[in-house]
Amino acid sequence: MRVAVELQLLAIAVLVGLVHLLWAAAAAQPQRGLKWNVGPRDEPVVLTGMAGRLERAFANFRETFPLFAAAVLVTYLSGRIGYLTAHGALLYVAARVVYMPLYAFGIPYVRSLVWLLSLIGLGMVLAAMVV
Known part of the structure; x- marks a missing residue:
């Protein structure tokens, strides 16, 4: 049995x-x-430096991950998976992987653009419900 790429990306x-x-x-x-x-x-304890940035990056992940998980599960269960959901899920996960070290090392601007890419990926998964 082949597992949908969206579910694999959810596990990742x-x-x-x-x-x-x-x-x-x-x-x-x-x-x-x-x-x-x-x-x-x-x-x-107010964390400073990289420890503080990593704490904030993890908080940011916890804000978007439930939305991503719900979007993937809803599109999967409703049979709406396809090109848009696969690429959106990949974009979300790849951007979240890149976001973590960017935030940890305090790299501005690019970090925010990568965060925006993760939201675009999430939006692509959600868009599959209406297109």
């Missing part, structure tokens, strides 16, 4: 999210320390 997007999580956590560890990690986390 989950892996991208895990990389976000692990990279952000590893970068934050030196600033937060073990006591914060094992404690109740009542006191917020």
Whole structure:
């Protein structure tokens, strides 16, 4: 049985999210320390530098990923997958992969353009529901 490319890309997007999580956590560890990690986390720690950027990049991923997942699942379940959904899903995932290091290393402008590309990819998946 062949798995739709959109579902494969959804699985890859989950892996991208895990990389976000692990990279952000590893970068934050030196600033937060073990006591914060094992404690109740009542006191917020404002992360700086790359750790802060990775935390914000992961927050941004968490904002768009549920929308992407819902769009892929709805188009798949409704039988609307095709050229538009496959290329839109690929654009979303590829842009999210590129976005992470751009944000981590503080590269302006290009990062924002790549974020826009990920939204265009998401929009392409959604557009398949009406075209």
